[in-house]
Amino acid sequence: MKIAVIGAGWAGLSAALGLQRQGHHAVVFEAARIPGGRARSLHSPRLNATIDNGQHILLGAYTETLALMRQLNLPIESRLLRLGLNLQAADGSFRLRAPVLPAPWHLLAGMVGMRGLSLPGRFRLVALIHRLKKQRWQLPDSLTVEQWLTQGHQSIHAMRCFWTPLCLAALNTPIDQASAQLLANVLRDSLGARRADSDMLLPRVDLSELWPAQAARQLDIRYGHAIRHLNTCSTHIAVDNDPFDAVVVATSAHSAARLLRQGTPTPAGNEYLARLAAFRYTSIATISLKLQHAWNLPCPMLMLYDYPDKRQFGQWLFDRSRIAARGSALQDASLSIVISNAGALGSHTRDEIVTGALQQIREQTRRFKPMPKVLGHELIVEKRATFAAVPNLKRPGNATPWPRVWAAGDWTDTGYPAVLEGAVRSGKRAAELIAACR
Numbered sequence: 001m002k003i004a005v006i007g008a009g010w011a012g013l014s015a016a017l018g019l020q021r022q023g024h025h026a027v028v029f030e031a032a033r034i035p036g037g038r039a040r041s042l043h044s045p046r047l048n049a050t051i052d053n054g055q056h057i058l059l060g061a062y063t064e065t066l067a068l069m070r071q072l073n074l075p076i077e078s079r080l081l082r083l084g085l086n087l088q089a090a091d092g093s094f095r096l097r098a099p100v101l102p103a104p105w106h107l108l109a110g111m112v113g114m115r116g117l118s119l120p121g122r123f124r125l126v127a128l129i130h131r132l133k134k135q136r137w138q139l140p141d142s143l144t145v146e147q148w149l150t151q152g153h154q155s156i157h158a159m160r161c162f163w164t165p166l167c168l169a170a171l172n173t174p175i176d177q178a179s180a181q182l183l184a185n186v187l188r189d190s191l192g193a194r195r196a197d198s199d200m201l202l203p204r205v206d207l208s209e210l211w212p213a214q215a216a217r218q219l220d221i222r223y224g225h226a227i228r229h230l231n232t233c234s235t236h237i238a239v240d241n242d243p244f245d246a247v248v249v250a251t252s253a254h255s256a257a258r259l260l261r262q263g264t265p266t267p268a269g270n271e272y273l274a275r276l277a278a279f280r281y282t283s284i285a286t287i288s289l290k291l292q293h294a295w296n297l298p299c300p301m302l303m304l305y306d307y308p309d310k311r312q313f314g315q316w317l318f319d320r321s322r323i324a325a326r327g328s329a330l331q332d333a334s335l336s337i338v339i340s341n342a343g344a345l346g347s348h349t350r351d352e353i354v355t356g357a358l359q360q361i362r363e364q365t366r367r368f369k370p371m372p373k374v375l376g377h378e379l380i381v382e383k384r385a386t387f388a389a390v391p392n393l394k395r396p397g398n399a400t401p402w403p404r405v406w407a408a409g410d411w412t413d414t415g416y417p418a419v420l421e422g423a424v425r426s427g428k429r430a431a432e433l434i435a436a437c438r
């Protein structure tokens, strides 16, 4: 079959590779000039360098992403820096580091050696995760993370130094709004699984080069082509007047709604569109700093405490010199500061945000040697970085009510929040469903 895939993000590329493996001819249409979608590299004129649109963290549990890289013959070890679970506050007040032991001993030993939580606090944390495991990681759909933590007797301090950063990093949604079930699903597949599944994997090359560029070289991709019209008839589907046997809509949820709205209205179609319209989005901001020379912090990734009233919004600090592969396009003397759920930045100027972040880093890294001179900065705000991972979301499936139309994307019903692995799995699933229909 000749199948159109709309969108060359991680979901679209995963779908196209799956279709190609089944012997179909997949034609990928991508509005942008490069593959990768919301996980891509770009040129920063301010820094005169290639940077990512945002620092991404993968987990050892991202099995389908890693399998896809292996299928593409990409050396995972040189493209991803694998770190054991190690959550450390930059100011030294909190640390959870899991030693190299089989699960669950790595986690228990990590909890024993944990810094920053009292013994009863650590006990309550272990008890809460243990209880969740006994409940088979199932929680009521309507429960927020904050409600779940309150029921689990977690202190304000435990929420501030452990749960809030974890929830923002995993769901990009604050604990009082985030779905406890979606967080439970992430915990199930990371902390609740093999030790290696809770490892954090940091891209050592730029995001487009990680695997999308290699996938794109094997596929028939039409860049700079934003699809505007889908028209189904009994024998085929016209994609901007070009006939195909089927189509996989692998755009963001927002763009998918615009394309699918053109179909003939049916109750099932209206229900699918209503689910798409129900998504709300949250932003992520990333500040990239170019340093005079590498800082070489003791840990590539450190937690920052944010103080919005002091215009200090940073939540994570990444030392690119500890992460980037030698010779990669990424600058090795650079830092990334990540701000999830970044809506509060809207009322501040770029200079205020960057000045606040520099002050924040200086204040919270006093135990290390001083930060080298900053030679330049870039601030990228992705306004629709992810959908808000709130309770009671009814997510659309990969099969749609329209004939010959399938969907892929992090917003489909993957069981995960909006993450890379969800995107890859959704693409694979869409390709499998098409195969099953033949």
Ligand SMILES: Cc1cc2nc3c(=O)[nH]c(=O)nc-3n(C[C@H](O)[C@H](O)[C@H](O)COP(=O)(O)OP(=O)(O)OC[C@H]3O[C@@H](n4cnc5c(N)ncnc54)[C@H](O)[C@@H]3O)c2cc1C
Residues within 6 Å of the ligand: 006, 007, 008, 009, 010, 011, 012, 029, 030, 031, 032, 035, 036, 037, 038, 039, 053, 054, 055, 056, 057, 058, 225, 226, 227, 228, 250, 251, 252, 255, 284, 285, 286, 382, 384, 385, 386, 408, 409, 410, 411, 418, 419, 420, 421, 423
């Ligand atoms: C700053 C930031 C940080 C993040 N951090 C993490 C992280 O640490 N870990 C993690 O797992 N996830 C993270 N995410 C989420 C992750 O990037 C997304 O879940 C994933 O990239 C979504 O992939 P996708 O293929 O579903 O959608 P997209 O990447 O949005 O791909 C859709 C593609 O469709 C194209 N398109 C849209 N409309 C059309 C059209 N009409 N015709 C043709 N093409 C079209 C777009 O140009 C785009 O390339 C982050 C996201 C951002 C923005």
